[in-house]
Amino acid sequence: MVVKHDKKSMTGNDAASYAVLYAKPKVISAYPITPQTTIIEKLSQYVDEGKLDAEFIIVESEHSALAGCMGAAWSGVRTFTATSSQGLLYMAENVFWSGYGRLPIVMPVVNRCLAPGWSIYQDLQDSMAFRDAGWIQIYTKNNQEVFDTVLQAFRISEDKSIALPSMPCLDGFVISHTTAQVDLPNAEDSFNFVGEYSDPVIEVDTEKPWIFGGLVGPEKFIKVRTDLMEAMERAKKKIVDMNKEFGEYFGRTYGNGLIEIYGDDVADLTIVSMGTIADEAQDAVDKLKEEGLSVNEMRVRTFRPFPEKDIVEFAKKNHKLLVIDRSVSFGHAGQLRIEIEAVLQRNKVDTSVEGRLMGLGGEDVPYPKIVAAAKEALRSKI
Amino acid sequence: MIEVIQISRGGSGGVTGAKILAEAAIMFEEGLYAQAIPKYGSERRGAMVQAYVRFDNKPIRIHSPVYEANHALILDLSLLDRIDLNSVDKEGVIIINSKKIPENLKGSGRKVAYVDATGISQELGLVLSGFTLVNMTMLGAFVKATDIVSIDNLVKAIISFWGEKRAPKNVEAAKRAYEETKVVIA
Numbered sequence: 001m002v003v004k005h006d007k008k009s010m011t012g013n014d015a016a017s018y019a020v021l022y023a024k025p026k027v028i029s030a031y032p033i034t035p036q037t038t039i040i041e042k043l044s045q046y047v048d049e050g051k052l053d054a055e056f057i058i059v060e061s062e063h064s065a066l067a068g069c070m071g072a073a074w075s076g077v078r079t080f081t082a083t084s085s086q087g088l089l090y091m092a093e094n095v096f097w098s099g100y101g102r103l104p105i106v107m108p109v110v111n112r113c114l115a116p117g118w119s120i121y122q123d124l125q126d127s128m129a130f131r132d133a134g135w136i137q138i139y140t141k142n143n144q145e146v147f148d149t150v151l152q153a154f155r156i157s158e159d160k161s162i163a164l165p166s167m168p169c170l171d172g173f174v175i176s177h178t179t180a181q182v183d184l185p186n187a188e189d190s191f192n193f194v195g196e197y198s199d200p201v202i203e204v205d206t207e208k209p210w211i212f213g214g215l216v217g218p219e220k221f222i223k224v225r226t227d228l229m230e231a232m233e234r235a236k237k238k239i240v241d242m243n244k245e246f247g248e249y250f251g252r253t254y255g256n257g258l259i260e261i262y263g264d265d266v267a268d269l270t271i272v273s274m275g276t277i278a279d280e281a282q283d284a285v286d287k288l289k290e291e292g293l294s295v296n297e298m299r300v301r302t303f304r305p306f307p308e309k310d311i312v313e314f315a316k317k318n319h320k321l322l323v324i325d326r327s328v329s330f331g332h333a334g335q336l337r338i339e340i341e342a343v344l345q346r347n348k349v350d351t352s353v354e355g356r357l358m359g360l361g362g363e364d365v366p367y368p369k370i371v372a373a374a375k376e377a378l379r380s381k382i
Numbered sequence: 383m384i385e386v387i388q389i390s391r392g393g394s395g396g397v398t399g400a401k402i403l404a405e406a407a408i409m410f411e412e413g414l415y416a417q418a419i420p421k422y423g424s425e426r427r428g429a430m431v432q433a434y435v436r437f438d439n440k441p442i443r444i445h446s447p448v449y450e451a452n453h454a455l456i457l458d459l460s461l462l463d464r465i466d467l468n469s470v471d472k473e474g475v476i477i478i479n480s481k482k483i484p485e486n487l488k489g490s491g492r493k494v495a496y497v498d499a500t501g502i503s504q505e506l507g508l509v510l511s512g513f514t515l516v517n518m519t520m521l522g523a524f525v526k527a528t529d530i531v532s533i534d535n536l537v538k539a540i541i542s543f544w545g546e547k548r549a550p551k552n553v554e555a556a557k558r559a560y561e562e563t564k565v566v567i568a
Contacts, residue, residue, distance in 0.1 A: 007408065007409060008408075008409065009401075009404060009405040009408040009409050009416075035422075120422065120423075142443075142445075171445070173419075173420075173422055174419070174445040175445075177419075177420055177422060178417060178418065178419045178420075178445070179400075179401045179404045179405065179416075179417065179418040179419075180404070180408075180415075180416070180417045180418075180442065181408045181415055181416070181441070276445040279443045279445060280443060280444055280445050280446065282443050283443050283444055364446045364447060365446065366444070366446035366447075366449065367444060367446075
């Protein structure tokens with residue numbers, strides 16, 4: 001049975017804050033940065049008003065913000081922070097430490113480009129720079145998905161068989177500061193879904209002291225790494241299961257949790273992208289279809305773990321992919337394109353791939369631009 | 383889909399106004415979806431601030447700013463020349479804070495809705511740090527000039543946003559503007 005929802009109007013950042021309020025973390029440790037600020041402002045207000053019974057640690061930097069969450073995670077409680085852009089860079093050491101240390105922290109990244117040039121607008125350069133940090137990364141397309149994904153992230157991260165931190169990603173301003181409809185379940189139903197964090201993946205026991213992050217010799221080191229790789233592999237199934245369970249409880253799903261397909265199963269061209277561009281691309285698909293062109297869409301929702309099997313299966317039946325990247329690996333190409341080409345090659349799929357960089361530093365990507373890019377891709381022979 | 387571009391000066395409440403307009407549609411108009419996008423940048427008090435509002439009868443998947451609006455909502459008369467009216471639908475309404483039909487619109491054949499929002503807001507004491515808050519007043523003018531959100535639902539949204547204590551003056555501003563707005567072909 002699907003639980004009752006209230007039709008609400010809120011920004012993407014408020015949607016994130018609601019999910020956190022309902023998930024009841026015990027420790028929030030955070031430092032403000034545009035465009036993430038209003039998430040933690042709201043949470044500090046909830047704590048101040050007594051609506052959320054959590055320790056809110058006000059720190060002097062992002063590095064310390066995540067350190068606070070790491071301490072909380074080691075002590076076996078639910079914990080949360082959020083950041084953006086330069087803030088994420090400043091916490092870099094601890095981002096890797098908490099990923100490789102398997103700490104179930106939930107940290108939305110409100111995507112904002114990296115400086116220089118100095119800018120507060122959205123692209124995916126910040127979170128994509130941390131694709132190798134051992135964090136689950138889920139890219140959301142609208143305010144509703146932000147709420148839903150933050151709730152799911154606690155469940156995914158805190159599962160003992162996963163034990164990985166999660167980074168729900170939301171485009172700065174276009175989601176974070178835009179007001180839109182969110183169908184909001186009540187606090188009780190939301191918490192029932194997330195549940196108590198009663199079986200911590202790790203917990204300090206002062207009676208039995210032991211060392212965290214101690215020296216590991218080369219012979220054991222590979223085990224630490226393969227454990228993480230296997231957890232990431234298990235996370236794929238977990239995300240699929242979570243998407244399904246979420247759908248049964250709340251009545252909403254996002255593709256299979258890993259990728260979301262829009263339009264026909266087979267088309268001459270498949271637009272591939274992430275975040276809000278992927279949402280807007282659905283309008284582009286409709287427009288192209290009206291003009292008699294055969295175009296469908298694949299949204300990559302989960303970037304880490306990378307849904308190799310799902311992407312390959314869909315790409316195999318289609319003819320050509322137009323991958324729109326909102327971030328770039330300098331000296332190579334857009335990261336999404338790089339990874340898609342890699343999995344196609346590895347699986348001997350000869351569907352051709354064309355890449356486009358769009359929306360860097362907050363450049364608008366209205367659907368007519370996507371339509372134009374798709375038409376160009378349909379014309380070129382590659 | 384109906385798209386609105388709003389221009390205002392920082393400090394007059396434009397961003398909040400756009401948000402409340404979207405909220406009125408989302409929370410109180412049956413079957414209507416909406417979105418309010420503030421355009422952030424180096425906006426500050428007194429500088430021009432843009433915001434966009436979209437309404438549709440199905441979920442909105444567009445996240446870009448509005449380029450070609452159905453209606454323009456102009457909270458400050460001196461900003462009229464800062465908007466390209468050719469980008470606004472010829473059938474749409476130009477809703478402006480003005481005591482009379484602005485000179486540059488006279489004879490344009492455009493549908494214009496005008497109201498002395500500054501006067502109404504000042505009479506009601508809606509002034510903060512020297513800036514007259516014309517946002518709720520102009521929403522009253524907007525609902526009068528267009529047929530998207532009803533005045534009753536706008537009032538509900540204003541009360542829901544501001545709370546019982548702070549709502550009365552804002553409700554009064556919207557209602558008075560709703561009564562006093564004149565819609566003409568200029």
